Amino acid sequence: MSPEQIAFNNSEAAFLALFEPKGIVIAGASTHPGKFGFVSLHNVIASGYAGKIFATNLEGVEVLGIKTLPSLEELPQGEADLIFVCTPKSANLDLLRSAARKGIRAAFLTSAGYGEAGEQGQKDEAELVELCKELGLLLVGPNGQGVISTPAKLCAQIVAPYPPAGTIGIASQSGNFVSSFMNWSCATGVGVSRAVSAGNAAATSVGDFLQMYSHDPSTRVGLAYVEGIPDGRGFFDQMKAVALKMPLVVIKGGSTAGGAQAAASHTGSLASDDRTFDGACRQAGVTRAATVEEAFEAAATFATQPLPRGNRVVVMTTAGGWGVVTADAITRDHDLDLIELPSDLRESIDAYLPPRWSGSNPVDLAGGETRDTIPKVLELVASHPQVDAVIYLGIGIQSNQARMLSEGPFADDPDVARIVAYHQRQDARFASAADEISRTTNKPILTATELAVAFGDNAGPATVRGTGRLCYGSADRAVAALGHLWRHSRYRIRRGLPLLDACPAEFLNAGGSSHEAGSD
Amino acid sequence: MILGTSRPLLGDCPRGLYTAKMSRTLSEADSKVFLSEFNIPFAPELLAISADDAVIAAVSVGLPVAVKLCGENISHKTERGLVRLGLSDASSVHEAATELLEAAVPEDHATGVLVAPMVSGGRELIAGLSVDDQFGPTVLIGIGGVLAEAIADVAVRLLPITAVDATEMIEQLHTQGLLEEFRGEPAVDRKAVGDILLALSRLAAEHPEVVSVDINPLIISGGQPVAVDALVEVTS
Numbered sequence: 001m002s003p004e005q006i007a008f009n010n011s012e013a014a015f016l017a018l019f020e021p022k023g024i025v026i027a028g029a030s031t032h033p034g035k036f037g038f039v040s041l042h043n044v045i046a047s048g049y050a051g052k053i054f055a056t057n058l059e060g061v062e063v064l065g066i067k068t069l070p071s072l073e074e075l076p077q078g079e080a081d082l083i084f085v086c087t088p089k090s091a092n093l094d095l096l097r098s099a100a101r102k103g104i105r106a107a108f109l110t111s112a113g114y115g116e117a118g119e120q121g122q123k124d125e126a127e128l129v130e131l132c133k134e135l136g137l138l139l140v141g142p143n144g145q146g147v148i149s150t151p152a153k154l155c156a157q158i159v160a161p162y163p164p165a166g167t168i169g170i171a172s173q174s175g176n177f178v179s180s181f182m183n184w185s186c187a188t189g190v191g192v193s194r195a196v197s198a199g200n201a202a203a204t205s206v207g208d209f210l211q212m213y214s215h216d217p218s219t220r221v222g223l224a225y226v227e228g229i230p231d232g233r234g235f236f237d238q239m240k241a242v243a244l245k246m247p248l249v250v251i252k253g254g255s256t257a258g259g260a261q262a263a264a265s266h267t268g269s270l271a272s273d274d275r276t277f278d279g280a281c282r283q284a285g286v287t288r289a290a291t292v293e294e295a296f297e298a299a300a301t302f303a304t305q306p307l308p309r310g311n312r313v314v315v316m317t318t319a320g321g322w323g324v325v326t327a328d329a330i331t332r333d334h335d336l337d338l339i340e341l342p343s344d345l346r347e348s349i350d351a352y353l354p355p356r357w358s359g360s361n362p363v364d365l366a367g368g369e370t371r372d373t374i375p376k377v378l379e380l381v382a383s384h385p386q387v388d389a390v391i392y393l394g395i396g397i398q399s400n401q402a403r404m405l406s407e408g409p410f411a412d413d414p415d416v417a418r419i420v421a422y423h424q425r426q427d428a429r430f431a432s433a434a435d436e437i438s439r440t441t442n443k444p445i446l447t448a449t450e451l452a453v454a455f456g457d458n459a460g461p462a463t464v465r466g467t468g469r470l471c472y473g474s475a476d477r478a479v480a481a482l483g484h485l486w487r488h489s490r491y492r493i494r495r496g497l498p499l500l501d502a503c504p505a506e507f508l509n510a511g512g513s514s515h516e517a518g519s520d
Numbered sequence: 521m522i523l524g525t526s527r528p529l530l531g532d533c534p535r536g537l538y539t540a541k542m543s544r545t546l547s548e549a550d551s552k553v554f555l556s557e558f559n560i561p562f563a564p565e566l567l568a569i570s571a572d573d574a575v576i577a578a579v580s581v582g583l584p585v586a587v588k589l590c591g592e593n594i595s596h597k598t599e600r601g602l603v604r605l606g607l608s609d610a611s612s613v614h615e616a617a618t619e620l621l622e623a624a625v626p627e628d629h630a631t632g633v634l635v636a637p638m639v640s641g642g643r644e645l646i647a648g649l650s651v652d653d654q655f656g657p658t659v660l661i662g663i664g665g666v667l668a669e670a671i672a673d674v675a676v677r678l679l680p681i682t683a684v685d686a687t688e689m690i691e692q693l694h695t696q697g698l699l700e701e702f703r704g705e706p707a708v709d710r711k712a713v714g715d716i717l718l719a720l721s722r723l724a725a726e727h728p729e730v731v732s733v734d735i736n737p738l739i740i741s742g743g744q745p746v747a748v749d750a751l752v753e754v755t756s
Contacts, residue, residue: 229654230654231654232652232653232654232655232656233654233655233656233678236655236678266646266648266668266669266734266736267646267647267648267649267650267660267732267733267734267736268650268732269669270646270660270662270668270669270672270674270676271650271652271658271660271674271676273652273654275674275675275676276652276654276655276658276676276678277655278676279658279675279676279677279678279689280655280677280678282677282688282692283677283678283681283685334696494684494688495682495684
């Protein structure tokens with residue numbers, strides 16, 4: 001690619017054309033609800049996109065209430081800057097020439113039959129790239145599934161879903177992975193700013209999108225799926241630059257042993273592709289995840305919790321068994337420290353609990369809690385100077401019983417109704433307390449319960465979600481996410497880099513550290 | 521007898537076999553001389569061109585010794601039985617050196633036998649450089665010895681690395697227990713191991729012709745890393 005094209009692709013103008021278009025054209029709109037040209041137009045309309053919507057259709061029929069244009073020649077000059085292409089490959093070169101003449105600056109191509117389709121397809125793809133370079137068009141795809149931008153309420157994609165708004169920026173080599181991440185976003189309520197499927201990445205790669213995101217004020221965390229990386233070194237340099245500005249979580253497919261050399265060198269055979277990629281991530285300060293949910297939850301945690309300043313973790317639980325397995329999980333993560341409870345903290349907790357509480361970490365309340373115990377003990381633990389992060393277990397238990405009572409045959413009994421309301425109020429209070437204490441202490445407090453999955457409307461997890469935070473489906477997943485957060489902090493502390501909290505200011509104490517987007 | 525540390529550097533070595541990548545391996549002695557220039561710590565060793573010289577060398581470095589056939593393109597020495605360890609008297613050194621020199625085939629380009637004191641230490645690491653097709657030059661540290669590839673507990677970074685990267689590479693190894701106090705031996709000097717990784721990083725920057733370096737084993741003796749075997753591969 002020419003330096004000019006790289007400059008344009010990295011420019012604000014290209015970014016805005018793709019993610020904040022003032023108008024969009026769906027090329028190849030169709031009346032058939034099964035076709036890309038129908039689905040994409042439908043999704044753009046349904047998501048509430050506020051810009052101008054145009055569509056082309058050879059017959060100029062009406063599609064979804066939009067009067068289509070028989071060709072781009074009828075498009076008003078300068079009214080659209082993104083074209084979403086659902087036409088067959090053969091039509092595309094002429095289409096893009098017309099688009100550029102009409103002032104369009106970015107093109108998303110869903111069309112298949114290019115680089116993924118043998119030698120002729122590769123030739124056609126090269127021609128496509130060459131043309132877009134000539135026209136000064138940002139080319140995304142081909143063979144991609146679409147682009148999402150919640151600040152613009154834009155859902156230009158041939159698949160579902162449209163996620164809640166948030167600060168996670170997604171870029172993926174696989175379109176279905178974009179959907180996977182966004183499904184998790186819908187499930188957890190932790191939202192997305194931008195998302196794009198790079199398709200064949202003929203001219204714009206996952207790394208290029210992440211670089212754009214690192215300059216985007218709406219995006220605070222990067223989340224990416226990559227497969228084959230032809231230019232590993234170039235990708236590394238991009239990742240390192242991005243991770244300097246914001247947390248970046250990457251999941252890589254195809255971690256094969258293909259690179260192992262049968263050479264005389266033991267080093268060569270040990271330095272496999274996957275180990276090299278892994279080392280590159282650690283060196284660049286990139287968070288590498290092994291599974292989809294681990295990747296999403298790491299990103300969601302960056303987006304909704306302050307960064308830990310150290311690795312000293314305390315578990316607070318209302319039941320013994322959960323605390324034990326959580327302690328095991330923390331101990332298995334060699335980077336986290338399940339601290340011995342400081343004696344002054346133990347003594348201050350003593351004042352609020354009967355003597356049967358554990359007296360150690362995990363802080364097991366052992367059923368000794370009264371009305372205000374949980375918020376009080378949580379505050380004591382989180383505000384202790386030798387504690388950097390807290391995992392809180394046991395929220396929602398009483399509301400779970402309340403649900404059963406309220407659905408049962410005695411729901412109308414006034415005593416039953418009263419206890420149902422009390423339990424729900426209490427669990428909501430505990431969730432709010434976890435949120436507030438995290439904010440006043442600037443320390444991560446992660447709340448975990450399978451009730452988040454089993455009964456998402458339980459007052460506990462529902463209130464956690466209402467505070468904008470993630471309620472983890474299990475303590476292990478909370479520990480995994482916390483481990484990623486701490487390693488990110490540690491990477492920066494060790495290298496003298498400032499800790500940049502990616503979560504929005506409302507998750508932080510106003511007097512605490514702040515996000516410094518834009519500073520290097 | 522030729523003193524290992526006074527040999528000329530790269531370029532003066534006899535030409536060996538070429539691999540498909542048009543690279544060649546320096547002899548063990550030349551590899552060590554080259555790496556010593558970057559302060560990679562080696563046990564003192566001598567190159568002997570005859571069995572009689574080997575005995576003199578053994579007495580000079582101190583018994584017990586290891587005797588190894590030395591030449592270009594001798595890799596997999598252990599598998600071929602070209603390494604004799606723990607030789608504790610003159611006659612066993614003489615016998616071993618004689619056998620090894622007789623076992624050499626022309627392709628080995630044997631230049632003699634290396635006589636080195638036995639380095640005592642129960643722990644072995646591996647350190648090295650290699651070039652990845654996608655990511656370019658990399659440095660590696662791992663649990664070493666003959667089981668290195670089976671255990672595969674390693675950390676890799678792209679070059680160049682910083683001191684913090686080196687520290688984190690050592691920290692990344694799963695078998696941390698091996699790096700702590702171990703069977704009466706002190707904990708591994710992590711700084712000294714990190715310095716070797718930084719030295720390899722510098723070496724790669726100054727010598728782009730180096731395709732790979734294999735230091736295996738890097739024996740931990742009294743907590744200090746001592747390189748015992750090394751191979752350097754360079755482009756031709």
